[in-house]
Amino acid sequence: MLKVVDLNVAYGSIAAVRGVSFDIAQGEIVAVIGPNGAGKSSLLLAIAGLIKPRSGSIEFAGKNIASKQAEILVSEGVSLVPEGRHIFGSLTVAENLALGATVRRDWPGIASDIERVLAMFPVLKERYRQRANKLSGGEQQMLAIGRAMLARPRLLLLDEPSLGLAPLVVNQVYQAILDLRQSGVTVLVVEQNVSRALAAADRTHVLSFGAIAMSGKSTELAGTAAFDAAYFGVSREAGRA
């Protein structure tokens, strides 16, 4: 579904992503974890078409999308839920969801997808006509995911969906991600919340200083010394000593 090969992203002379390669199969949940500044967001923004990679290729459904604009990529099935949610605060919940369907024209399909989002997150139904900036952080995250769903993505990119949310709300958000996968959506999630990411993802990549330090099945990675070393830059034993 998605194949990233030797991707490099840089801001001026500062490299953010260095030679990253990985792929995601249809219907898979893949997590990219790593500390702040590891290049996770840059990687996601490059795939979403919001920043232009310096070099490398990004292949989505058999086509190279590395130089495509974000607004085009949405209509091809790549949707982003950005870090910090970026909902349109001055617009209502209803308008935010309608904007999610900007690239579509199948009105009955849009209406039924809105129903689906409201069934998944009932709190959005209660607040449907309210301005989105009146929503709590968790509700805004739900709205951001709902908005992305309305584009009917084949690949959903989530940037730190648990950031700043209470554990109960994080449960709800991750349940939604699992539900989406059930319906056939492929998911790439970037997280600092390691345990959440490992629990939800089929495979996990650890990003460190812009490069992949370690990869593997989530179940195999958790708790190993090598994983700690990759993530924290030190092993658990060294940390204790």
Add this chain to the structure above:
Amino acid sequence: MIFAQNAIDAVSLGAVYALAALGIGLIFSVMRLINFAHGELIMAGGFTLYGLVAQPLLVVILAVLIVTAVLALGMERIAFRPLRKANPATLLISSFAVSYLVQHIVLMIFGSRAMGVPFLPELGTSVEFLGLRVPRLQIVTIITTLVLMAGLVAFFRFSRIGLQMRAAAEDFTMARAVGVRANRVIAFAFAISGILASMVSFYLVAQTGSVSYKMGVNMVLIAFVSSVIGGMGSVAGAALGGFLVGIISVSLQAYLPADLRPYRDAFVFMIFVLFLFWRPDGLLMSRADRDRV
């Protein structure tokens, strides 16, 4: 009675300023550009009127609308689109360049003297209304402005592209990420600003009975002031600021001592400066900007 007369003057001048300010505010809200060449859209509308004044009214109106809208789109395409990723100061300089360029092309062709245009002279006459004598031009101005603003509100609220423009005004990058086409939204904003400018052209020509290559300069300055007072980035604020500046100008004109009246604009701008000490962000600062701070 005199107060009522002044109030009508204030509202009609405020309406014109609001239309001009909306043109500036709308472009600023979607691309953070203060388009000083907006005045040249007004001027181009005026010269189109000058050229076609003998034609049937409907033809004249349509032609002026089309010329200003097309010129606005042309400015965007040639002078602003290539600079979209540049910083706001660069865009501002580009708008000055366009402004001077268009002014001087007109100067080259038509010369510097103001030229008379007999556009609907009957608008200069007044109607008696509840003991007030109201110039027809003011009535037409107020009604046109109200209709146009109601249309704009409906457009922003109910149309798909209007919704996309509001989203782009709040968070352009995120708007693109949901699939809003940047070029389309910006082109729409420019076309609308051209149409708004044409309304100001009609007013200025009917009011002064003449056109000159500098006719838009003063108006764009007032429009800029109005949109700052209203709150840069807020479209509703721009309209509100326009009305406010119009009301203040007419009030000063009416109530300043006679020997100070020639300096009316000095007082207007002084009030503007004092206002900014009080509210540096204007009356309705856009939510997007507040979030950014």
